[in-house]
Amino acid sequence: xxxxxxxxxxxxxxxxxxxxxxxxxxxxxxxxxxxxxxxxxxxxxxxxxxxxxxxxxxxxxxxxxxxxxxxxxxxxxxxxxxxxxxxxxxxxxxxxxxxxxxxxxxxxxxxxxxxxxxxxxxxxxxxxxxxxxxxxxxxxxxxxxxxxxxxxxxxxxxxxxxxxxxxxxxxxxxxxxxxxxxxxxxxxxxxxxxxxxxxxxxxxxxxxxxxxxxxxxxxxxxxxxxxxxxxxxxxxxxxxxxxxxxxxxxxxxxxxxxxxxxxxxxxxxxxxxxxxxxxxxxxxxxxxxxxxxxxxxxxxxxxxxxxxxxxxxxxxxxxxxxxxxxxxx
Amino acid sequence: xxxxxxxxxxxxxxxxxxxxxxxxxxxxxxxxxxxxxxxxxxxxxxxxxxxxxxxxxxxxxxxxxxxxxxxxxxxxxxxxxxxxxxxxxxxxxxxxxxxxxxxxxxxxxxxxxxxxxxxxxxxxxxxxxxxxxxxxxxxxxxxxxxxxxxxxxxxxxxxxxxxxxxxxxxxxxxxxxxxxxxxxxxxxxxxxxxxxxxxxxxxxxxxxxxxxxxxxxxxxxxxxxxxxxxxxxxxxxxxxxxxxxxxxxxxxxxxxxxxxxxxxxxxxxxxxxxxxxxxxxxxxxxxxxxxxxxxxxxxxxxxxxxxxxxxxxxxxxxxxxxxxxxxxx
Numbered sequence: 229x230x231x232x233x234x235x236x237x238x239x240x241x242x243x244x245x246x247x248x249x250x251x252x253x254x255x256x257x258x259x260x261x262x263x264x265x266x267x268x269x270x271x272x273x274x275x276x277x278x279x280x281x282x283x284x285x286x287x288x289x290x291x292x293x294x295x296x297x298x299x300x301x302x303x304x305x306x307x308x309x310x311x312x313x314x315x316x317x318x319x320x321x322x323x324x325x326x327x328x329x330x331x332x333x334x335x336x337x338x339x340x341x342x343x344x345x346x347x348x349x350x351x352x353x354x355x356x357x358x359x360x361x362x363x364x365x366x367x368x369x370x371x372x373x374x375x376x377x378x379x380x381x382x383x384x385x386x387x388x389x390x391x392x393x394x395x396x397x398x399x400x401x402x403x404x405x406x407x408x409x410x411x412x413x414x415x416x417x418x419x420x421x422x423x424x425x426x427x428x429x430x431x432x433x434x435x436x437x438x439x440x441x442x443x444x445x446x447x448x449x450x451x452x453x454x455x456x457x458x459x460x461x462x463x464x465x466x467x468x469x470x471x472x473x474x475x476x477x478x479x480x481x482x483x484x485x486x487x488x489x490x491x492x493x494x495x496x497x498x499x500x501x502x503x504x505x506x507x508x509x510x511x512x513x514x515x516x517x518x519x520x521x522x523x524x525x526x527x528x529x530x531x532x533x534x535x536x537x538x539x540x541x542x543x544x545x546x547x548x549x550x551x552x553x554x555x556x557x
Numbered sequence: 558x559x560x561x562x563x564x565x566x567x568x569x570x571x572x573x574x575x576x577x578x579x580x581x582x583x584x585x586x587x588x589x590x591x592x593x594x595x596x597x598x599x600x601x602x603x604x605x606x607x608x609x610x611x612x613x614x615x616x617x618x619x620x621x622x623x624x625x626x627x628x629x630x631x632x633x634x635x636x637x638x639x640x641x642x643x644x645x646x647x648x649x650x651x652x653x654x655x656x657x658x659x660x661x662x663x664x665x666x667x668x669x670x671x672x673x674x675x676x677x678x679x680x681x682x683x684x685x686x687x688x689x690x691x692x693x694x695x696x697x698x699x700x701x702x703x704x705x706x707x708x709x710x711x712x713x714x715x716x717x718x719x720x721x722x723x724x725x726x727x728x729x730x731x732x733x734x735x736x737x738x739x740x741x742x743x744x745x746x747x748x749x750x751x752x753x754x755x756x757x758x759x760x761x762x763x764x765x766x767x768x769x770x771x772x773x774x775x776x777x778x779x780x781x782x783x784x785x786x787x788x789x790x791x792x793x794x795x796x797x798x799x800x801x802x803x804x805x806x807x808x809x810x811x812x813x814x815x816x817x818x819x820x821x822x823x824x825x826x827x828x829x830x831x832x833x834x835x836x837x838x839x840x841x842x843x844x845x846x847x848x849x850x851x852x853x854x855x856x857x858x859x860x861x862x863x864x865x866x867x868x869x870x871x872x873x874x875x876x877x878x879x880x881x882x883x884x885x886x
Contacts, residue, residue, distance in 0.1 A: 273689030284677045304712035348613045360602030383633035534863030
């Protein structure tokens with residue numbers, strides 16, 4: 229009995245070992261697929277460490293005080309995969325913080341002038357209004373890309389005005405917060421740009437090239453399949469349509485292209501923030517052109533998909549018939 | 558000369574008035590299109606106001622202290638459009654904060670036991686490791702939806718361990734932060750669920766119904782156009798393909814469906830978090846089915862787009878030829 233148990237345990241542990249090995253292999257494959265993933269992770273670690281040193285080492289801590297904690301938050305929230313989106317997020321955060329700071333200081337001073345009774349009422353109403361207004365504005369189609377900025381305005385405004393009310397000096401609170409955010413943003417941008425920068429422009433270019441490749445491949449595959457097909461598997465139609473479609477290489481390759489609209493747009497949006505770099509070495513590079521080409525390419529992909537659908541259709545023109553038609557006309 | 562200037566100025570001010578009126582009309586139309594937008598904005602204002610009252614009114618402030626500021630941040634960051642995504646974000650924030658809190662307390666204690674010299678080194682290394690690890694994990698395909706959770710882990714960990722190092726008591730810092738986040742989360746969820754809730758499930762259902770409608774409409778339009786068309790506008794081909802395509806009703810209506818993949822998926826993802834409600838009144842409602850139906854519908858839309866492309870193709874089968882072919886076969 230014990231022998232059986234031991235064998236089972238050994239089997240289990242072997243299974244565990246196998247899973248573990250498979251898991252490590254998966255991770256390894258994931259890293260090898262795109263080395264930028266690892267670089268990005270290490271960069272984040274380094275940026276957070278850098279900004280934490282400001283607190284861990286005694287002398288900068290004595291200069292900046294506990295408010296420096298906000299810079300850690302800024303790095304963790306601002307650090308994005310590409311240079312462009314880091315700039316974009318940084319701009320949102322900076323402008324949002326500054327706007328919120330100005331608003332909070334003005335409203336805080338107005339409330340202060342109106343006496344102890346009216347002060348909390350004015351502050352409460354202003355918080356409600358800012359909350360409602362920013363939430364409304366961030367839904368406006370042309371302002372959607374700045375969603376994060378509106379969020380920043382909301383919480384920065386609340387934080388400054390509320391802590392200003394309790395601690396007495398909204399200007400001081402605002403300034404403290406602003407410079408620690410500035411330090412965090414500075415570190416995030418510096419690390420992101422100087423250490424193995426990942427450019428959104430490059431990614432956009434690569435993405436579009438891949439899309440072209442995949443559409444071409446799937447078109448080729450469709451033609452190959454059409455020429456191979458003898459129209460004998462019509463019976464499997466209903467099953468094929470639902471189950472086999474997504475597994476076919478033509479569909480799989482094309483799928484990423486078909487759903488690439490949002491990705492291309494966000495990459496182009498980020499790329500606009502990037503300074504000239506690599507082969508894209510002039511200002512105002514027409515990044516939006518990539519989105520347009522992507523849209524036209526997607527249109528081609530729709531046609532390929534339709535072609536792919538025709539291959540699976542129940543009613544097929546037999547090759548022989550097709551040729552006879554060609555000869556007769 | 559003055560008269561001309563005055564007239565120009567009057568014209569300008571009229572123009573300004575016209576713009577202003579147009580702008581107000583736009584906003585009004587935007588609100589009327591979907592009244593939920595206004596409700597959402599007012600809800601955010603109300604939630605932020607509620608949580609600010611905890612600081613503005615003296616007695617709760619005396620109980621909770623300045624740490625309550627974190628609850629404002631939580632509301633501003635957690636409050637999402639639909640109930641499901643608020644739950645989802647709340648879950649991410651809660652789990653992330655708890656995990657980060659536990660990690661920070663353990664590592665903080667270990668560092669504390671190793672003496673004054675080793676402490677900052679251990680803390681620094683742990684910050685680097687956590688930063689790199691969370692950034693790596695959030696890129697893993699199956700963990701992408703929890704991206705926000707990993708961000709929360711990172712900054713909560715850094716905040717607790719660093720302020721614990723400077724203020725001496727990581728457990729106390731962690732607990733303070735956790736309960737103020739809990740209060741913020743509680744207020745956000747309560748306001749979102751109890752006051753005119755906007756359910757992701759309903760939105761998903763509506764979205765899919767709209768997709769069906771738009772595909773059907775554009776199919777109808779294509780057929781209508783085909784029957785109307787006499788094939789005489791072939792000369793305009795190259796211009797038509799690039800410029801007129803996006804403006805055609807068939808294309809415009811279908812476009813939203815074609816790019817709906819990400820939206821449907823995120824709505825289904827949010828809907829999974831929602832309790833039974835309205836007409837979806839049982840647990841484990843098969844929300845992922847909507848995504849599958851959406852994918853099949855998108856496939857139909859590809860065919861419609863191809864049909865639409867055929868209408869614009871340079872080589873057209875004339876109707877007369879088509880009918881003669883039909884009669885002869």
